Amino acid sequence: MAVLVTGGAGYIGSHMVLALIDAGHEEVVVLDDLSTGFDWALPPEVTLVRGDVADQTLVAETIRRHGIDALAHFAAKIVVPDSVSDPLGYYLANTVKSRALIEAAIGAGVRHVIFSSTAAVYGEPAVVPVPEDLTPNPINPYGRSKLMTEWMLEDAARAHGISYVALRYFNVAGADPRGRSGQSTPNATHLIKVATQAALGKRSHLEVFGTDYPTPDGSCLRDYIQVSDLAAAHLVALNHLRRGGESLTLNCGYGRGYSVLEVIDVVKSVSGVDFPVTLSPRRAGDPSRIVAGADRIRAELGWVPQHDDLRAIVTQALAWEEALARRNRV
Ligand SMILES: NC(=O)c1ccc[n+]([C@@H]2O[C@H](COP(=O)([O-])OP(=O)(O)OC[C@H]3O[C@@H](n4cnc5c(N)ncnc54)[C@H](O)[C@@H]3O)[C@@H](O)[C@H]2O)c1
Ligand SMILES: O=c1ccn([C@@H]2O[C@H](COP(=O)(O)OP(=O)(O)O[C@H]3O[C@H](CO)[C@@H](O)[C@H](O)[C@H]3O)[C@@H](O)[C@H]2O)c(=O)[nH]1
Structure with a gap:
């Protein structure tokens, strides 16, 4: 097989x-x-x-x-x-x-x-x-x-x-905890990728797309x-x-949502870099909040997550971003 x-x-x-x-x-x-x-x-x-x-x-x-x-x-x-x-x-x-x-x-x-x-x-x-x-x-x-x-x-x-x-x-x-792979697309648009690039100076700043959503801090919630x-x-x-x-x-998913602003705080805290953040209008096609009902996969397949920790996820993403820079694969 x-x-x-x-x-x-x-x-x-x-x-x-x-x-x-x-x-x-x-x-x-x-x-x-x-x-x-x-x-x-x-x-x-x-x-x-x-x-x-x-x-x-x-x-x-x-x-x-x-x-x-x-x-x-x-x-x-x-x-x-x-x-x-x-x-x-x-x-x-x-x-x-x-x-x-x-x-x-x-x-x-x-x-x-x-x-x-x-x-x-x-x-x-x-x-x-x-x-x-x-x-x-x-x-x-x-x-x-x-x-x-x-x-x-x-x-x-x-x-x-x-x-x-x-x-x-x-x-x-995040990325492979053993450092063998990660998100490698240089012009990727994903929030955590972009934020770690901003923390490492690969991007000048991070834009927050929308702060007027019906969410606790006005930015979008994701799982x-x-x-x-x-x-x-x-x-x-x-x-x-x-x-x-x-x-x-x-x-x-894990069944818990973080706002864009919360994610940025975690990336700043993990990296120790207070990179520039600008507030921009909403991005086309974005839902305001989306969080997984996460029980069925556990019940049906016995899946047990090992890495449900946003700080650990950001730490892995940052380490991978540094590894890409070292290998000139920015
Ligand atoms: N990244 C996310 O947060 C996310 C969330 C939900 C679903 N997904 C889904 O997960 C899957 C993988 O996403 P990813 O983040 O790894 O994206 P990615 O762009 O890193 O990977 C896609 C891969 O498919 C290859 N590919 C694209 N079109 C192809 C084609 N026609 N023939 C052969 N190869 C082709 C690309 O070269 C690339 O290696 C996608 O189906 C995506 O819709 C991703
Ligand atoms: O520079 C950035 C990048 C993203 N965001 C915001 O961050 C949130 C998450 O955006 P992003 O990381 O681009 O992911 P999504 O648009 O939510 O889409 C991802 O998650 C979906 C599932 O929820 C998948 O289907 C898609 O493939 C995957 O790209 C959204 O509110 C964005 O507006 C910013 O504010 N600034």
């Missing part, structure tokens, strides 16, 4: 690759076009197939050659405001290409799929923390593009007798989940499916 990890050279996918290797006995094959990922993020024992997830011939050949039974599909475009300005690009990357991938994978014999979905499918939820059975209502093209892929998977699984777990990640942050904890959730999901477990849709 072997696992195909699409987007495995990216931020979260590379942590999944490490988790699979750390767990032993898996052949791991990565399919990545390196559009935002890095071949150096992969350990040497991994096979990298450079290509597009929508290349059905390549996908089918890869699955057959390596005897792949399970697909972990991370490859996507991921920036919420970009999806507002380029919706068709996001529907192509995240929906149309996922359709092609799922079709080729099922045709070539894949039995199990783990899909990187997102809290963005909930939009601006009326209930916080948000349970999985709340009807999704995405407010940006990114969330819609991912929700459609959840639906395709659900329908295809029923029709073709495969099983899947759709994991709805909340805000992913930050550590990336290795998230990778571990994929491993237990994979084991569940291979044991014959049913298809599931699960939130991945």
